[in-house]
Amino acid sequence: MTAPEPGYSADEMMTVAAARELRGTRVCFVGIGLPSLAANLARQLHQPDLVLIYESGTIGAKPSRPPLSVGDGELAETADLVVSMPEIFAYWLQGGRIQVGFLGGAQIDRFGNLNTTVIGPYERPQVRLPGAGGAPEIAWCAQRVVVIMRHRRRAFVERLGFLTTPGLCPGDPERGGALGKGPTAVITDLGVLRPDPATQELVLSELHPGVDPDRVRAETGWHLREAADLGRTAPPTAQELDVLRRLSSE
Amino acid sequence: MSRLLSLREAIAELVHDGDTIALEGFTHLIPFAAAHEIIRQGRRHLTLARLTPDLIYDQMIGMGCADRLIFSWGGNPGVGSLHRFRDAVENGWPGPLQLEEYSHGSLTHRYVAAASGLPLAIMRGFGGDLFGHTRMARVTCPFTGEELLAVPALHPDVAIVHAQQADRAGNVMMWGIVGVQKEAVLAARRSLVTVEEVVDSFAPHTGGVVLPQWVVTAVAVVPDGAHPSFAQDYSQRDNAFYRRWDAISRERDRFLDWMRQHVLETPDHRSYLRRLREEPPADQLKAGS
Numbered sequence: 001m002t003a004p005e006p007g008y009s010a011d012e013m014m015t016v017a018a019a020r021e022l023r024g025t026r027v028c029f030v031g032i033g034l035p036s037l038a039a040n041l042a043r044q045l046h047q048p049d050l051v052l053i054y055e056s057g058t059i060g061a062k063p064s065r066p067p068l069s070v071g072d073g074e075l076a077e078t079a080d081l082v083v084s085m086p087e088i089f090a091y092w093l094q095g096g097r098i099q100v101g102f103l104g105g106a107q108i109d110r111f112g113n114l115n116t117t118v119i120g121p122y123e124r125p126q127v128r129l130p131g132a133g134g135a136p137e138i139a140w141c142a143q144r145v146v147v148i149m150r151h152r153r154r155a156f157v158e159r160l161g162f163l164t165t166p167g168l169c170p171g172d173p174e175r176g177g178a179l180g181k182g183p184t185a186v187i188t189d190l191g192v193l194r195p196d197p198a199t200q201e202l203v204l205s206e207l208h209p210g211v212d213p214d215r216v217r218a219e220t221g222w223h224l225r226e227a228a229d230l231g232r233t234a235p236p237t238a239q240e241l242d243v244l245r246r247l248s249s250e
Numbered sequence: 251m252s253r254l255l256s257l258r259e260a261i262a263e264l265v266h267d268g269d270t271i272a273l274e275g276f277t278h279l280i281p282f283a284a285a286h287e288i289i290r291q292g293r294r295h296l297t298l299a300r301l302t303p304d305l306i307y308d309q310m311i312g313m314g315c316a317d318r319l320i321f322s323w324g325g326n327p328g329v330g331s332l333h334r335f336r337d338a339v340e341n342g343w344p345g346p347l348q349l350e351e352y353s354h355g356s357l358t359h360r361y362v363a364a365a366s367g368l369p370l371a372i373m374r375g376f377g378g379d380l381f382g383h384t385r386m387a388r389v390t391c392p393f394t395g396e397e398l399l400a401v402p403a404l405h406p407d408v409a410i411v412h413a414q415q416a417d418r419a420g421n422v423m424m425w426g427i428v429g430v431q432k433e434a435v436l437a438a439r440r441s442l443v444t445v446e447e448v449v450d451s452f453a454p455h456t457g458g459v460v461l462p463q464w465v466v467t468a469v470a471v472v473p474d475g476a477h478p479s480f481a482q483d484y485s486q487r488d489n490a491f492y493r494r495w496d497a498i499s500r501e502r503d504r505f506l507d508w509m510r511q512h513v514l515e516t517p518d519h520r521s522y523l524r525r526l527r528e529e530p531p532a533d534q535l536k537a538g539s
Contacts, residue, residue, distance in 0.1 A: 032327060032328055055354055056276050056429070057429070067328075068327065068329070068489045068492065069277045069327030069328050069487070069489075069492070070277060070327065071276055071277020071327075071487075072489075073278070073426070073486060076278070076427050082426065082427060082428070082457045084428050084429065084433070085276060085354065085430045086361075086430065089354065089355035089373075090355075090373075094355070113378075117380070122383060124340075125339065125340060128335070128339040130325030130331075131321065131322060131323050131324050131325075132323065132352070133353065133354055134322075134323075134353060135353070136376040136380065137354070137355040137373070137376060140374060140376040141374060164378055164379065164380060166377040177375070177396065178376070
């Protein structure tokens with residue numbers, strides 16, 4: 001039996017779900033790529049006053065399209081202010097002024113720890129990834145973190161090759177003195193994972209429309225538990241898809 | 251007092267084999283022309299410091315200029331991997347590359363410490379494996395008892411940045427995304443600023459940064475000296491080039507061929523730009539293949 005074509009892709013569902021996750025957010029520190037697309041979608045859909053901060057020092061950037069890099073000219077030209085890198089990290093991020101840190105990653109584990117450094121041994125890696133960027137301090141200092149990643153078994157792993165960016169700490173909701181509480185949602189193209197308040201472990205909290213929970217388990221390298229109140233994501237609305245497609249065209 | 255030199259003279263005088271150099275500019279104002287001149291002059295055994303190695307250090311690493319890299323994010327923004335950086339780390343080509351890696355915040359603080367004349371800078375700590383692979387230490391706040399992270403000052407031998415303008419006295423002005431350029435220049439023992447043009451006087455710019463002539467060693471006029479990066483109000487970021495670099499740099503032979511044709515066989519930045527712009531995009535893709 002073939003399921004009917006839903007009229008949108010799994011990536012579009014992921015981006016729409018991530019944009020919805022920013023509802024009620026005032027200030028968001030945005031990583032490049034998937035986070036930037038979703039944050040710009042949120043700003044155009046339901047959060048026109050969402051303040052987007054990129055690590056290039058652009059605060060309140062209003063790009064018409066998601067930029068290719070964190071330092072594209074349009075970010076600086078449309079920003080409320082542009083500050084130096086010492087200032088963006090010291091005053092704005094470490095100063096506790098960011099509500100949501102919005103990140104991607106190459107690998108994630110059951111506690112939302114991220115690896116963007118290496119696959120294989122550090123000294124002689126099979127794959128050398130770009131490295132930390134601003135993610136460790138964003139994850140440490142933002143009031144909460146939202147992660148967006150495609151759900152694949154090689155990415156959702158039992159054991160990280162390298163722990164670049166700390167997530168949740170089992171047994172320590174204070175996360176060893178961090179300013180923020182860490183990842184509160186991991187949005188994927190199959191569903192949404194959220195931490196179990198008792199164990200801090202990420203559990204399957206929502207399934208996107210038409211996704212079988214067995215498929216999510218098959219694409220997760222650890223034994224993925226389900227939330228007691230496992231929900232279904234509402235499919236993208238025509239308006240959400242329309243705005244997203246306009247943003248991502250070109 | 252800064253001296254106005256040609257780029258060739260400035261690199262010959264300021265950058266020596268074995269130096270620690272920082273070519274800064276966060277996406278914007280990346281001093282590519284200066285890097286190309288360092289490659290032309292065949293500098294070796296350099297320690298390269300920079301938050302984002304970007305294409306500029308991918309080229310220098312692939313051309314064998316570097317022994318060590320101090321950095322915090324080594325990708326081609328929005329495109330993918332830096333293939334020459336990866337080949338050096340994964341396969342030791344063209345030679346082994348030692349890494350000292352940070353997060354953006356912690357490496358930024360290393361320049362701040364040096365610019366401030368302090369041996370270290372302090373920031374909020376974070377856990378993870380990075381700590382064991384770099385020069386960081388935990389310290390306790392003597393006032394509150396909080397555990398914080400310390401990073402050591404980074405004093406490059408030379409800092410090189412690109413800016414929009416210099417005036418006739420050799421003062422420098424830049425605006426737009428200004429990254430850590432001011433801190434890198436103030437942290438360094440010597441500094442070179444390449445500029446788009448020399449003007450009689452500076453117009454005020456929101457968020458503009460001025461480097462007075464007495465903290466800059468040399469200024470060289472290099473129009474479009476940041477290409478494929480950009481200088482706000484002078485040029486646009488050449489995003490198409492950043493995408494094309496993926497194919498140019500993926501294989502060693504094609505990379506070497508491209509660097510020979512565009513950098514080693516051009517005498518200066520003007521010739522490099524002319525060479526690039528003479529090629530229709532389709533030929534640019536074929537060049538060196």
